[in-house]
Amino acid sequence: MSNKTKMTGTRFSEILDAYGARTTQWPAEEVSAAQELLQQSSDARKMLQNAETLDRLIDDQTAPVSASGALLGRILEQADLQKKTPGPLWHGLISSFLKPAAGLVLATCLGITVGIIRPDLIDISDEINFEDLSVTDPLLEWENINDNG
Helix, strand or coil: CCCCCCCCHHHHHHHHHHHCCCHHHCCHHHHHHHHHHHHHCHHHHHHHHHHHHHHHHHHHHCCCCCCCHHHHHHHHHHHHHHHHCCCCHHHHHHHHHHHHHHHHHHHHHHHHHHHHHCCCCCCCCCCCCHHHCCCCHHHHHHHHHHHHC
C-alpha cells in the first residue's frame, strides 16, 4: 500500500491482528499509511492501545518457567533408580523368544483356520505328472550326458 492510498480501519485491524502493535513488525510499505490513519482516527488509536495491551499480556505469559533444584533432583534420582533396578527375568524371555514364537503360532493357527473354513481354496483334483513339468533343454542335456557318461 503506498502513501497515496488511504488505509482503512479494516486493513489496520488486520495488520494489528497479524503483526501486533509494534510498528517494526508491520509491512514496511504500509507503515506510513497506518501512522497517518492513527493521526486522524481515534478508533485506530484505540485499536492500537488494545493491541499493545494484548502484546504485553502475551509477553508476560511467554516468560521461561524453570523447575526448582529439588524437583530436578527428585526426577534425576527416580531415573537412576529405574535404570539400576533390573526387570523380572521373564521380560527378557518375552522379548527374545516368546514374541517370535507367538508370531509363528499365530501364522500356523491362521493357516489351519483357513484350511478348515475353505478346504477348496487350493484345488488339487488333477494328479501331477512329473513328465508334464516344464524342464529346460540344457537341464535335459546335462542329465543325458551324465547318464551316458
